[in-house]
Amino acid sequence: MSGAEPGFTTARLTVQPATIADAPFIHALWTDPRVMTFVGFPRGLPITLAEVEARLTHAQAYPGGRLLSARLNTTNEPIGHLKLAWPDAQGIAEPDIKLLPEYWRMGYGRELWLALVAYQFQHTGCQIVQATPNVANAGSVRLQEVAGLRRVNVALYEFPETMRAYTSPVPHYVYQLTRERWIAQSRANM
Template identity: 30%
Template sequence: MSEFRPATPDDLEALDALVHAAYRGDSARRGWTHEADLLDGSRIDRDSLRSAITTTGQVVLVATDGAALTGCVHVTDRGAELAYLGMLTVDPALQDRGLGRRLIAAAEAHAFRHFHTRRMEMTVIVHRHELIEWYQRRGYRLTSETRPFPATDPRFGLPKRDDLAFTVLEKPLDRIVTDRLVLRPARPDDLDALHAVFTRPEAMTWWSSPPHETLDQTRAWLDSMIAHQHSGLDFLIERDGQVIGKAGFFAAPDIGYILHPDHWRLGLAREAVVAVLARLFALTDHAEATADVDPDNAASIRLLESLGFRRTGFAERTWNVGGEWKNSYFYAVSREEWRWRTDA
């Protein structure tokens, strides 16, 4: 199981070997993607690597398996809520196992927590089409900007062709992109779409209030969500550009979610819940995530238990919804259990 930590100067020799094995020469060709056919020479010199490790406003996060370094990623605070991600490295023998994805998540979480980043930027050599597509699946989007490759600076390598350039990608960190969904902060113009969810009796059966009767009720709920979403843990759910529900933590670590009935039984609730749980454990120090579920809500109970939540208690008359008292099952999943499941 991979551990992630900031690099120290003691890691310099092993980091240097890891980076160059992944980016240069025949060893790099063992991985699913590399730039060995584009560049020779250095990927980064020792002085630059030491600076990345020791300079305030930068961090090199390393993945370890026992004593071995298996991957790394470099993050630089650029100010104005912008950070730069670079030098994503995975041991070529361990590529295509999800470690790169987890390194990116760790880098984004570190930038969000420690640099107050809301937007991450990276550059990729324009010829590395498969890598660009991989980053796009991780939520990064191509911008219209390109930057020149420093072809005359040997610290960055010796080009094998004369048309190298960087394309710029960026990703907002206040949203989560999954295979089918975008989870993003709420906006005032979401009112009508949310009202379509909160007026559906099927969706509101297990909610903490009856179906909304007026647009003002939904507006008050939306205003409250907007006022409290600075934590980066509470989201509206979009599918194909349409708001279809909500998932996240209004009061962490207690999770809440609701989905328009037209989108039930497609695995979308699970997809959203998995995403926000990962965000909770990445951005906070909470030891567990919790849930309060109506004992009659069989679908939600199945979902939570499938994700490792265990029942921790029961209480009667916990919620008065439209004059009717509801009971509660309490559930929790620990950080360790969640990590074991996602690393497996």
């Protein structure tokens, strides 16, 4: 990863590192059951605003990646956040997107995901982008397939015993896109 701050612009959105100013928005997103149910938090993530602020204060040390905010180009209104993922020892990066429900089914998820996947390959040195959508999340499953990821496995994630009172198991598919296949797809779309 280069020393430059991560970020990019799409046709309708600007993506840049999340800051403390984004904490209330991210807190609202993470505590919204509609957003978090498919990732195992049916009542939303039990996190305080102060805990979100602490994560944003130490953004470079965020486990597994860097939080980014997605804002409309026209109004600068936040509509979601992304996780730019650091590749693991095998070169696998698992980025993520979360959008406010009022922006679902408007093409923003696709726009962000395609740009985020490209950014992962262009700027992080990852060899594989991986996604693990809940099997019941038809929109996310469709998104992976549109972006060229291929289903390679089905699995079940269960939270540690200490978290089971407020979580649910997550049956999910494992989708992957290799750097080589992404390059070939990119050339074919030119």
